[in-house]
Amino acid sequence: MKANHSFAANTCANDPQGTRGLGKNQSINNALKTANDPLTKAFLASIGKTDCPPPSTPIKTANDINKVVRSALPSGRIKAECIQASMQREVGNLGYSCKKGQPTAFENFKESVPCIDQKTFNFVQYSVNQALKCMSPAEDPIDPRVILRKINNETGFNFYIGYSGGVGIGQLTSDPVNEIAGWWSTSKVRDPKSKRVIKQNKYTPGNAHSILETLAANPNPACAPFKKIIEKELTTPPPSPGSKKNYCSWLSVGEGLGRSLVYGLGYYVYARDHFIKEALADRAPALLKYNDVVNTLTLVAYGPGGPAQAKSLIRTLRLNNRSKPFEVIKQVTQKSDYVSQTNDKMKELMTNMNKTSPTPEDLRGDTCVAP
Template structure:
C-alpha cells in the first residue's frame, strides 16, 4: 500500500480507525481519502470503543467523577512523542486482529517501526527478574480520591482543573493502557545495567502519592512521581550564573543514554538533550507540561523519579546502612523500605538518621528491621495504609494476605 502523503508526526488517535463490520476498507477508495482531522473526530480513544458509545471512565467505578472531562484522553490522542508512538506500535498486531485498520498513509511507518516493538517485547521477556505491575492494581489505585490540582496539556499549554468529584478527569481504557505500558517500560529500562528496581516499592510509592494520576501538579510535587526540583538537579544538574553544575546522580542519566536496552529508546529520544540543557524545574506552573503531559511529560517524570530512587538507594542509603550493618544492606526489603523513608519531609537525611536511631546492626533480623522502620516512620506507615486501600479495591471483601501487603500479587 503506498502512502498518500508524506509520513509525519501525528497523534495517537489517528493511527487506527474501526473497520465497518460489513465492508473491507481496503476495497473502498473513499476510505483511502479520509482526511486526518476526520479520523481524529471519529475516535474517542485508541483501539477502544466506537465513537458512538458512551465514554467509559476506568478510574470511576463509583460514578462520582467527571465523565464530561475528557481532556486527558484527548491530550493522549494528540500526542506525537516517541513514547506514545512506541505504545501505539506495541499494540499494532492486537489492533489489527480486533478489526482495526491502519490509515494508508501510516502503513509504511508501522512496518518500519514494528521491529522496535518486537525487540522491546523480547527484552521484557528475557529480563524475567524485572516483573511488570499488573494493570488491575493500577486500576484499583486509580479509584482512590487523591484531590489536588490537575493539568491537561493540549498543545503543551497547562490548563488547570480540580482533581476531585465531577471536575476530575475521565480516564478511558486507552489512557490506562498507556499508564501501564509507560510505567513497566520505564521499570524495564531503568533496571538494566544495575541492580534491578523492585516494582513493588514503586507501586507503593506512586499509589501513596498520586494513585497514578500523572497529571497532578502543585508546589509540593509534580506528576506521577511527585517530582520536586532537587531530584531533577541531582540527576540533570543545573545552571547557575551561566555556569553548569553537575548533579551527584548524573551517572544515572548517562547510563540511560548509553543503554542498549530497546525499552530505553523512547525515553532516550525524549531526554537526549537533558544532560546538556537541564529541563525546566518542576515547581512552576509554566513548566508543568514538561512533567505531566501524556507522552513526553510522563516519560520524563518516570525516568527522573525512578532514577532518583536508584540514586538514593545505591548512593546514599546503601552506604549508610552498610557502614553499620553489612548484612542488612544486602537485604532488598530493608534497603527499599529505608529508601522510602528518604521521601519523607527531611529527605535522604531522614533515612540516615533512622538507621542510627534504630541502632540497626548485623544482629538485627531483617523482618524485625522492616517492622521497626514501618513503626517509626510516618511516611512509610502512610504508604502501607494506602496500599491497603488499593487492595480493598483490587480484592474487595477478601482479607489481605502477607503476599498482598508486600505487593507480590500485584506483579505478573
C-alpha cells in the same frame, strides 16, 4: 490483528462501574490523541502486537484490560488490575491538561476527575513498565513493588497532578531533579580584555548525573523513547518542576510522563545505591541481602527529609548485623510517617480489588507484580 482500544461508552478505567460521576472530563484522553512525542509513538507502534477482544465486546473489567496489554509489556511488570485499583482512589489536588505546552487546571475530585479510557490506561501501564525495564540496572534491578507503592501513595497513577509539593506521576520536586540533571548558576567575572565585570553562566552536572549518562548509552530497545525525551538534558537541565509554568514538562500525557518516570526511577536507584546501601554497608552489612529492608528504607528517602532522613533512622534504630529484618521493617514503618502512609494507601488499593483483609504480602505489592 489490531486491538480495539476503546472502552464501552461512558466507561472509564478509573470508574468502571460509573458510580463516581466520571466520564465528562475527557481532557487527558483528548491530549493523548494529539500527542506526538517519542514515548507515545513507541506505544502506538506496540498496539498492533497486542492481543485483542472482538471489536464489538465492551471492555469493563481489570482482567479484560490486562488481557489486552499483556503481550506488549516487559517481564516484571506491574499488573493492570492493580494500576486500575490505584486509579480508583480519591487523591485530590489539582490536575492539569496541556495544550501546546500550556497547563489548564481542573479540580481532581469526584465529578471533575478526568476519564481515563482504555487507550490512555494502556498507555500509562505501558509507559511505567517500559520505564522499569529500561531504568533497572542489570546487576540490581528496580523492584517494581516499591515503585507501585510509591506511585500509589503519591498520585494513584494520576500522572497529571501538580502542586507545590510535587509534580507528575512521582511528585517530583526541584531537589531530586537538580541532583540528577544539574543546574545553571550565574557569577560575576572580570573580562581580561575589557576589564569590565560581566555575568557568566555556568552549568554544573548533578551528583547523580550518571543516571542520564547511563540511560543515554543503554542499548535496550525499551530505552529508545526515553533517551529521545531527555537527550538535551545531558548538558542542559530541564525546566524546574517547582514552577507552574513548567508543569507540562513533567505531567503532560507523553513527554511529561516519560520525563517524570526517568527522573523518578533514576532517583530511586541513586537513593538506594548511594545512600541506603552505603549506610547499611557501614553499620549493618548483613541487612543488605534483604530487599524488603532496603526497599522500606528507600521509601523513607522519598519522603520529607529525603535520604538524610533514612540515614538518620539507620543510626537512631542502631541497626547492626544482629537486627532482625522483620523488626527493622516494623520499626521503620512506625518511625516514618511516609512509609506508614504508603501502607495505608496500599490498603485502599486492595479494598478497590475487593481485598478487605489484605495480607502483609498484598501490602508489600507481591500480588501486583507479574513475572
